[in-house]
Amino acid sequence: MNDFTYHAPTSLDDALAALRGAEGGTLIAGGQSLLPIMKLNLAAPTDVVSLAGVAGLDGISDDGDSVTVGAMCTHAQVAGSAAVQGRIPALAAMADGIGDAQVRNAGTIGGSLAHNDPAADYPAACVALGATIVTDRREIASDDYFQGMFMTALEDDEIITAVRFPVPARAAYAKFANPASKYAVAGVMVADGPAGVRVAVTGASGDGVFRMAGMEAALGGSFSAEAVAGIGVSSDGMLSDTAAGAEYRAHLVAVMAKRAVEACG
Amino acid sequence: MSGNGTGIGASVKRKEDARFLTGRGRYTDDINLPGQLYGYILRSGMAHAKIGAVHTDAAKAAPGVHAVFTGKDMEGVGGIPTGWLIHSKDGSPMVEPAHPALATDKVRYVGDCVAIVVAETAEQARSAANLIDVEREELPAVASIEAAEADGAALVHDEAPGNVCYDWEVGDRAATDAAFDAADHVVSIDVVNNRLIPNAIEPRAAIANFDPATGEYTLYTTSQNPHLVRLLLGAFVLGLPEHKLRIVAPDVGGGFGSKIPHYAEEAILTWTAGQLGRPVKWTCERLDAFKSDTHGRDHISTAKLALDADGHFLGLHVTTRANLGAYLSTFATCVPTYLYGILFAGPYTTPAVYCEVKSFFTNTVPVDALRGAGRPEATYLLERLVDKAAVELGMDRVEIRRKNFIREFPYQTPVALQYDQGDYDATLDLALEAADWAGFEARRAEAAARGKHRGIGISTFLEACGIAPSAVVGSLGARAGLYESGSVRVHPTGSVSVFTGTHSHGQGHETTFAQIVSDMLGVDFDAVDVVHGDSAKIPFGMGTYGSRSLAVGGTAIYLAVEKVIEKGRKIAAHLLEASAEDIEFENGSFTVAGTDRSKTLGEVALTAYVPHNYPEGLEPGLEETAFYDPLNFTFPAGTHIAEVEVDPETGEVELVAVTGADDVGRIINPMIVDGQLHGGLAHGIGQALLEECVYQDDGQLETGSYMNYTMPRAADLPFFNINHNTTLCTHNPLGAKGVGEVGSIGVPPAVINAVIDALRPLGVSDMSMPATSQRVWQAIQRAKG
Numbered sequence A: 001m002n003d004f005t006y007h008a009p010t011s012l013d014d015a016l017a018a019l020r021g022a023e024g025g026t027l028i029a030g031g032q033s034l035l036p037i038m039k040l041n042l043a044a045p046t047d048v049v050s051l052a053g054v055a056g057l058d059g060i061s062d063d064g065d066s067v068t069v070g071a072m073c074t075h076a077q078v079a080g081s082a083a084v085q086g087r088i089p090a091l092a093a094m095a096d097g098i099g100d101a102q103v104r105n106a107g108t109i110g111g112s113l114a115h116n117d118p119a120a121d122y123p124a125a126c127v128a129l130g131a132t133i134v135t136d137r138r139e140i141a142s143d144d145y146f147q148g149m150f151m152t153a154l155e156d157d158e159i160i161t162a163v164r165f166p167v168p169a170r171a172a173y174a175k176f177a178n179p180a181s182k183y184a185v186a187g188v189m190v191a192d193g194p195a196g197v198r199v200a201v202t203g204a205s206g207d208g209v210f211r212m213a214g215m216e217a218a219l220g221g222s223f224s225a226e227a228v229a230g231i232g233v234s235s236d237g238m239l240s241d242t243a244a245g246a247e248y249r250a251h252l253v254a255v256m257a258k259r260a261v262e263a264c265g
Numbered sequence B: 001m002s003g004n005g006t007g008i009g010a011s012v013k014r015k016e017d018a019r020f021l022t023g024r025g026r027y028t029d030d031i032n033l034p035g036q037l038y039g040y041i042l043r044s045g046m047a048h049a050k051i052g053a054v055h056t057d058a059a060k061a062a063p064g065v066h067a068v069f070t071g072k073d074m075e076g077v078g079g080i081p082t083g084w085l086i087h088s089k090d091g092s093p094m095v096e097p098a099h100p101a102l103a104t105d106k107v108r109y110v111g112d113c114v115a116i117v118v119a120e121t122a123e124q125a126r127s128a129a130n131l132i133d134v135e136r137e138e139l140p141a142v143a144s145i146e147a148a149e150a151d152g153a154a155l156v157h158d159e160a161p162g163n164v165c166y167d168w169e170v171g172d173r174a175a176t177d178a179a180f181d182a183a184d185h186v187v188s189i190d191v192v193n194n195r196l197i198p199n200a201i202e203p204r205a206a207i208a209n210f211d212p213a214t215g216e217y218t219l220y221t222t223s224q225n226p227h228l229v230r231l232l233l234g235a236f237v238l239g240l241p242e243h244k245l246r247i248v249a250p251d252v253g254g255g256f257g258s259k260i261p262h263y264a265e266e267a268i269l270t271w272t273a274g275q276l277g278r279p280v281k282w283t284c285e286r287l288d289a290f291k292s293d294t295h296g297r298d299h300i301s302t303a304k305l306a307l308d309a310d311g312h313f314l315g316l317h318v319t320t321r322a323n324l325g326a327y328l329s330t331f332a333t334c335v336p337t338y339l340y341g342i343l344f345a346g347p348y349t350t351p352a353v354y355c356e357v358k359s360f361f362t363n364t365v366p367v368d369a370l371r372g373a374g375r376p377e378a379t380y381l382l383e384r385l386v387d388k389a390a391v392e393l394g395m396d397r398v399e400i401r402r403k404n405f406i407r408e409f410p411y412q413t414p415v416a417l418q419y420d421q422g423d424y425d426a427t428l429d430l431a432l433e434a435a436d437w438a439g440f441e442a443r444r445a446e447a448a449a450r451g452k453h454r455g456i457g458i459s460t461f462l463e464a465c466g467i468a469p470s471a472v473v474g475s476l477g478a479r480a481g482l483y484e485s486g487s488v489r490v491h492p493t494g495s496v497s498v499f500t501g502t503h504s505h506g507q508g509h510e511t512t513f514a515q516i517v518s519d520m521l522g523v524d525f526d527a528v529d530v531v532h533g534d535s536a537k538i539p540f541g542m543g544t545y546g547s548r549s550l551a552v553g554g555t556a557i558y559l560a561v562e563k564v565i566e567k568g569r570k571i572a573a574h575l576l577e578a579s580a581e582d583i584e585f586e587n588g589s590f591t592v593a594g595t596d597r598s599k600t601l602g603e604v605a606l607t608a609y610v611p612h613n614y615p616e617g618l619e620p621g622l623e624e625t626a627f628y629d630p631l632n633f634t635f636p637a638g639t640h641i642a643e644v645e646v647d648p649e650t651g652e653v654e655l656v657a658v659t660g661a662d663d664v665g666r667i668i669n670p671m672i673v674d675g676q677l678h679g680g681l682a683h684g685i686g687q688a689l690l691e692e693c694v695y696q697d698d699g700q701l702e703t704g705s706y707m708n709y710t711m712p713r714a715a716d717l718p719f720f721n722i723n724h725n726t727t728l729c730t731h732n733p734l735g736a737k738g739v740g741e742v743g744s745i746g747v748p749p750a751v752i753n754a755v756i757d758a759l760r761p762l763g764v765s766d767m768s769m770p771a772t773s774q775r776v777w778q779a780i781q782r783a784k785g
């Protein structure tokens, strides 16, 4: 790991100033994605700007129609939040299934969404639930936010401040985890919410999170496991690695979708 | 053996845990020497390449850098030796290519050592290594056994045609052929024993120092056998006499065999410290550990079993191809031969057994011993084949085993070993009962109602520990003896220091050995401390591997204690004015038989060191050393039963129960023994269900991190149901056999047999390790057609 300058701002403005003033600056939240790639020298920032002390990025609020999660909330906080458990239990359960306890206690929702790992869990939740990504300068709909593996709509110096999740009538997440890393090999969030029935898949495609229109249409007709059971998933464009080849992954997506629908009750 | 609260047979809490659990352990990386520098080893990123000039000027000019050395600088230093010479069928010696510590003309695997950069800090050394420019010409790589033996395959070493190191055999081929001619049934099987990466929790590390005033080198290193390192490094690599080379292996955080070999880094560090006259420290990073710690297993085998009409085994023929990696690591050549082929009788009376093994060089990390070393490979093949025979003959899987058990001892196998003792029916019965084998069909039905396929699998295994005796292993090609030393020093006031040539990398020797000595001498457990891991303190030692420490090292200690008692008897007799023959020793006191006149061990010890009133002609002091060379291997055996549930939709295998009934010989500390069994089971389950080292065709290590190399975690394991039935080893006084590798040897075939049993109704009859969800799902799809 190369040497870098560490900044610990306490306000969004100071954080933005530090980021803009640096030659090759980066934000750090929980460090669970950033530090491993810095250790591998895949990222070598000159400046690291911590969001840990920045005011206003924490807290989870129940706003009636929606639940808003501060960008610096850890996965463990989301999993343990009474508001999330009460209003969107699928989201709490999803957060509880990320990585391991250490990762959940350090990693944040903002960091996860900014990083947009194709095997991360939050992208599926955001797209299925129709979440809005709130930043220091604007609000971005999930449908516009995710732009392929490790790519997002964020500008270079843009900071996520919160994520707003509309409360669905029902939702569930089913994940098949990589046995080694525990990242998603196939993660499917099914939600029946204000934006209609949505089925969002993570972990499976090289392009990151995607929706399955065929399943959404079928569930719109009849919200039941039987409705999706017969819908095959193509292996075209599926990731292939030691844990799962494309064909097996496509199969797992179909099984996880069915199980998520079943879990919606 | 009095068996008091801390004596033999008691589950004493481990002495060493006070320091391990409070962060006070002292591992190699905890050691810092004044003026130390840090070394970083630049490794090859190519699997096979010619190397030309290595440009180091930029690195040498980098901040903090003191020196950069390459293979050229180390020319003239000996290569890394191997410890066992194997002869091929035709009598020719194996091909034994040179293994320069730093690559000279070629690199042969991703991870091969190319240069060392020495700097003020580890970060500086690592950054400077990026500035080294190695002129390379990439060569085609052979990354697997299949690639190595293909027509026109690239040669890893020019002197090894066909990439073959040796083509070895054991057993009587003609007799085995005859058995097949006479057979009513022949059952064959093809198995792959998956390659594993050991992953000790403590990465390798070393810190070397040279004292110009005394000419003495000291190397602190993460080793299971410091004396072996001294022998190989001193005599073969650097040409240093033993009294000028001290090897210290302090606390060692796991090894599983990967810390047996003498590694190139140890030679590079020691030599570099000598060049610079300053201590040099190196700590392997985890990603480098994946590609530089020796790997394990990696066999492809085909075998057939000849049976008569009743299911008696008549003959076994095994043909194995083994991957040795790019260079011959210390025990690499004996693992697939003398630790493998001679195991094929197992617990069965098969009268004719023949095994041939061809071993190959490949452009992969050197392969060496890994927990079980050869015996898991043999056991897996045999127990899979026996299961398959039962299915093909329509016999019960338990009955076919029982029908063929050895019941008379000593038993001479057709593949060299002679078993001294065992009771395979007892462990089988115990395991069947504990696992409720009889009630399984109800559990299968209950699982089926939940949509799960449940299966049960069994393995009745036998293994061989404490490889010995020296004269025999020497005649088979071993370049070292396989005895052990033990010294017992009774201090003037009766406390005791025990010195052993074995070493602990987690096994709890400080506790087990103290229990033996305190029990035998009748002194407090707390009054006995065990010293190991330092060539300056221990007379000599062969270290810890092959589950040898208690059976061989413990016996040496036992014999040294007996000598102490013998001497004490003479001193006590003098003090008590009796004849030595009339002195009895019990519970720490020397007593004149039939009287109440006695002297405690403490009184006798004090007399030995303050010999004012002392037997004439007797040396003062109370310290004895024994070297013990065993007469034979020891033969732990047992039955392991695994139960799994398969989700047919995803192919996921859940291991729901594991039952063991083990005969590991005398148990000194049941808690430690169960801990060893648990660890071994976890290891074996890892191999059966999770772990798989994958190389790409170009020799890049695909599973090079924890992102895709799956180690077993607690949540992957059921509660283990461990049971014991003990028969004592007949040729060591403790009756000890060994336990450290039992789990990793016995359980893998039980797990795979269970998976196949679960899937059999779906038409699946074969399964490879690891039985990952993808592999199981694919097998189900294939069976569906």
Ligand SMILES: Cc1cc2nc3c(=O)[nH]c(=O)nc-3n(C[C@H](O)[C@H](O)[C@H](O)COP(=O)(O)OP(=O)(O)OC[C@H]3O[C@@H](n4cnc5c(N)ncnc54)[C@H](O)[C@@H]3O)c2cc1C
Pocket (backbone or CB within 6 Å): A026, A027, A028, A029, A030, A031, A032, A033, A034, A035, A036, A051, A071, A072, A097, A098, A099, A100, A103, A106, A107, A108, A109, A110, A111, A112, A114, A115, A117, A119, A120, A121, A122, A158, A159, A160, A161, A181, A182, A183, A184
């Ligand atoms: C062993 C392991 C297992 C894991 N398993 C899973 C898993 O199963 N599922 C899963 O989803 N994830 C998994 N993760 C990833 C984990 O969830 C990370 O926490 C997450 O990807 C990044 O969050 P972070 O807070 O650590 O971000 P950091 O690592 O600190 O930052 C990541 C990136 O986001 C940027 N960033 C951070 N915060 C903001 C912000 N507020 N605004 C704009 N940019 C920002 C940083 O600049 C950086 O580029 C795992 C990680 C590990 C180490």
